[in-house]
Amino acid sequence: MEKVGIIGVGQSSFVRGYPGSIRELAFEGFKEAMEDAKIHTKDIGASIIASAPEYDKQRSPAGVIAEYLGLVPQPTFYIESICSSSSMALRVAYSMIKAGLHDVIAIVGFQKMSEISSGESQERMGRGADIQWESPFGTMMPAYYAMYAKAHMAEYGTGEEDLAKIRVKAATYGQINEKAVYRKPVTLEMFADPESTMSATVAKPLRVGDCCANADGSSCIIVASEEKAKALCDKPVWILGLGAASETVNMAGRDLLTGLKVAIEAGKQAYAMAGVTPKDIDVAEVHDCFTIAEMMAYENLGFAKPGEGKDLIGSKETYKEGSIPVNVDGGLLSKGHPIGATGGSQIRTIVLQLRGEAGEMQVKDPEIGLVHNIGGVGLYGNVTILGR
Amino acid sequence: MAKKEVDDRFKRFGTVSFTAITKANDFISYLEKGKVMGTRCKECEAIYFPPRSDCSKCLQSNMEWFEVSGTGRLLSFSELKYGPVGFEEDLPYTIALLDYGDYKVFGRISKDLPYGDLTVGMELRTESTTLPNGQLSYVFKRP
Ligand SMILES: [Zn+2]
Numbered sequence: 373m374e375k376v377g378i379i380g381v382g383q384s385s386f387v388r389g390y391p392g393s394i395r396e397l398a399f400e401g402f403k404e405a406m407e408d409a410k411i412h413t414k415d416i417g418a419s420i421i422a423s424a425p426e427y428d429k430q431r432s433p434a435g436v437i438a439e440y441l442g443l444v445p446q447p448t449f450y451i452e453s454i455c456s457s458s459s460m461a462l463r464v465a466y467s468m469i470k471a472g473l474h475d476v477i478a479i480v481g482f483q484k485m486s487e488i489s490s491g492e493s494q495e496r497m498g499r500g501a502d503i504q505w506e507s508p509f510g511t512m513m514p515a516y517y518a519m520y521a522k523a524h525m526a527e528y529g530t531g532e533e534d535l536a537k538i539r540v541k542a543a544t545y546g547q548i549n550e551k552a553v554y555r556k557p558v559t560l561e562m563f564a565d566p567e568s569t570m571s572a573t574v575a576k577p578l579r580v581g582d583c584c585a586n587a588d589g590s591s592c593i594i595v596a597s598e599e600k601a602k603a604l605c606d607k608p609v610w611i612l613g614l615g616a617a618s619e620t621v622n623m624a625g626r627d628l629l630t631g632l633k634v635a636i637e638a639g640k641q642a643y644a645m646a647g648v649t650p651k652d653i654d655v656a657e658v659h660d661c662f663t664i665a666e667m668m669a670y671e672n673l674g675f676a677k678p679g680e681g682k683d684l685i686g687s688k689e690t691y692k693e694g695s696i697p698v699n700v701d702g703g704l705l706s707k708g709h710p711i712g713a714t715g716g717s718q719i720r721t722i723v724l725q726l727r728g729e730a731g732e733m734q735v736k737d738p739e740i741g742l743v744h745n746i747g748g749v750g751l752y753g754n755v756t757i758l759g760r
Numbered sequence: 761m762a763k764k765e766v767d768d769r770f771k772r773f774g775t776v777s778f779t780a781i782t783k784a785n786d787f788i789s790y791l792e793k794g795k796v797m798g799t800r801c802k803e804c805e806a807i808y809f810p811p812r813s814d815c816s817k818c819l820q821s822n823m824e825w826f827e828v829s830g831t832g833r834l835l836s837f838s839e840l841k842y843g844p845v846g847f848e849e850d851l852p853y854t855i856a857l858l859d860y861g862d863y864k865v866f867g868r869i870s871k872d873l874p875y876g877d878l879t880v881g882m883e884l885r886t887e888s889t890t891l892p893n894g895q896l897s898y899v900f901k902r903p
Contacts, residue, residue, distance in 0.1 A: 492845055504782065505810040508774020508897070509855055509868050510840065510847035518838035519857065526836070526880035576839040576875070623857050624809055624864040629836050 376469050377601030377608035378758070379476075380409025380594035381720035386553040386708030389486045390588035394428055395440035398482045401590035401713065402441050405478070409594045411604060413442040416594070417474030420465055421450050422457035422481040423712025426496050427488060437480060452712075455661065456747035457481060458591060459715035459754035463614050465595050475597040476604075481717075482590040483710035493586060501749060502622040514583055514662065515575035516623070516749040521664035522577060523629035528679035532577050535663035536563040537685045539570075539581045539705055542660065544691070546706025548732045553587040553708035582663040587708030591716025593723075609723045612740070613646030613757035615639060619750050630679075632665075634753025635672035635744060642742070642755040643674075650674030653696060653757075654738030655725045657718035659746040660703040669744050670698070673755070697735045700725075715745040719756065726760050772896050776846040783813035790825065791888045791896040798863060799823040809863040831883040831903050832858030832865060839875045849892075856900055858884055870899040 382404025384390075390397050398421075406413070419441070421434040430436055438448035451461040458481030465477040485493055501511055524530045543558035562568040563581050570581035601608040615638035620626055626633070643649060650673060658673070660666035670681040675696045684690055690698040701707055701721040704714060722741035724730045743756040768780040769788040787810075790797040798809035804818040809828065814821045837856035847853075854869040856878075865886055869878065884900040891897055 499778065502810075503778040504770075506866055507844075508777050508895075509866070510775055510843045510850055510853060511855060512840065512842070512844055514842075515838045515840050515855055519836040519855070522838060523836040523880065573839075573841045575841065578838075622810060623866045626864075629857070 374470065375598040376466050376611045377596055377598060377605065378593055378611065378719070378723050379596045379601050379605040379608055380405040380411070381592070381723045382406070382408055383551060383591040383713065383717045383720050384589050385551045386587040386589040386710055386717070388553060388587060390484055394430060394433060394482055394484050395437050397484055397588060398437045398480050398590045399440060401482070401592040401716070402478065402480055405592035405594050409604065411476070411594070415604075416443060416446060416476050416478050418446050418468065419443045419448040419478045419480060420461040421448060422452070422461040422479060422716070423483050424454050424457060425452060427483060427485055429487070437482070441480070443478065453752040454747035455659065455709070455711050456715055456745040456752045456754045457712045458593070459719070459743065459745035459756060460616065460752070462593060462595065462715070462719065462756060463616055463754065466611055466614060469595060469597050475600045477595050479593045479595065479716060480590065481592070481713040481715060483712040484588045485586045485710060486588050490586065505622055512575065513749065514578050517662040517664055518575040518578045519623070520629055520668065521662075524664060524667065525577065527630045528682070530667065530679075530682050533560060533563070534682035534685060535582055535667060536560055538660065538663040538666045541685065541691060542699060542703040542705035545700045545733055546702030549702045549707055552702040552706050554585045554702070554706040578662060578664070584661045584704040584709040585706065587710045589708060589710035589713040589717070591713040591720060593716050593719050607727045609726050609758050609760060611756065612648070612759045613642035613644070613755075615641030615645070615755040617641070617753045619753070621751060631668045631672045632746060632750035632753060634750050635669060635746065635755065638753040638755040639673045639744070642757045646757040646759070648740060648757065652740050653742045654740050655700070655722060655735045656696060656698045656742040656744065657701070657721050658698055658703070658744040659714075660699055660705050661709055661746070663705065665746065666699065666703065673742065673744060692733065692735050700733045700735060715743070715754065718743045718745055719758070722758050726758060774895060774897050775850055775891060775893065777895070784811045786825065787811055788896060791898065794888050796828040796886050796888050796898045797825045798828055800826050807862045809865055828860065828865060828886050830860070831885045832860040834878065834880055834882045834884055835859050835864070836880060837869060837878055854878070858886065858900060868897070868899050870901045873900070873902060
């Protein structure tokens, strides 16, 4: 079967208050991916632009960004599934290449969250839930994930400190990732210290330290047909498996509160397509928008049995030296979460890991990597498996 | 010529409503009468909460209302210390999900039920309420 390969990856630094416009922000990730792929804009057959709408005044950002990147007159369009937009765009690019429509496609994810205030941002993110039946109660992303945390704690005895350990790990790697927005260490003591901002409650039982850092950023992934990838690239990374699923928007429609069904379903699809099992994964990027989200990801992806995620982080198996390193780039928690750029950044991390180019964050000789990227509160789920 | 009346009752739902017009507008009139209602499909008997006007099981649109009654099991909850724009006055408040068996209800815990008294698995009931700003909603209370 014809494969689809990744031939270039790039991302901007994830920052607070990017001093430029969205097209300039998109340029940063794109330029790095183009220099990585060592190709010219004329080699690209189409571009897919991914972000979450509502942050920008610009209507239909694809055209503006494609023009700024020099990708006119090639086709360009916009893909949106909130926080998993760029993984969904990768899925679409894969199918377009398999169909033979194009042989090289650029996926550009971006988000300039600082266009609006933090309160407005929370309100908009809350509206990624059911605006008719839930938003009138004053819902927000942290509160929804907090409900999952509470249910997980009640079912499995998971503790707040188990969640805090995930943030401590994220900060360990955020410190060594020069593109991360949060570069400082976080300790368990900070979670216990009422004077520390990390310990302040956001939505019980989640605290500031359990929540990802908002950021501005862009990412770019360049994919190519097998023939093109082999011709253009010394070390292509192959897309081995793709999974995607959706879940009810309204919490009232859900029958699992201790995990995300979209992750379980998308994971199953991706493992089956790639012909691998969780044991075969050497390095993973999971969607840790909140610490509980990473805990559930361990269990939903089969790295740990349901309820045993706390043991996996407790024994540091998800650290760089462990049996299944997870988010060794700082994750969304410390690297930052510029919504539309996040999936592309996760994919970039895994591609660099598989090429052995992850620098200080490099895990030992990985062959197969996994990306778990979730949109909304488990509303959309994408799992992508990559291999050398 | 008289101006056509717009049925925008749903703008009265919750602290801030983001929807004004829906075929489920009668939900608001029931709330006014003290009733929290879901819908049942007359064709295939599928039960919906929140109420739907169209059945996704049989694709018919022949619904009847039923009242949310008795108690539901508290599946999970969270107390918010920060709220979205427009909800600052309500803080802190607790959102929750109740399981009634055939359906679930998402909403808020009544202010007179302290967070410390809540445990996953306890039984609560759903009651309509008028909010301080005059909007209509429902809350979860002790049976
Ligand atoms: Zn029906």
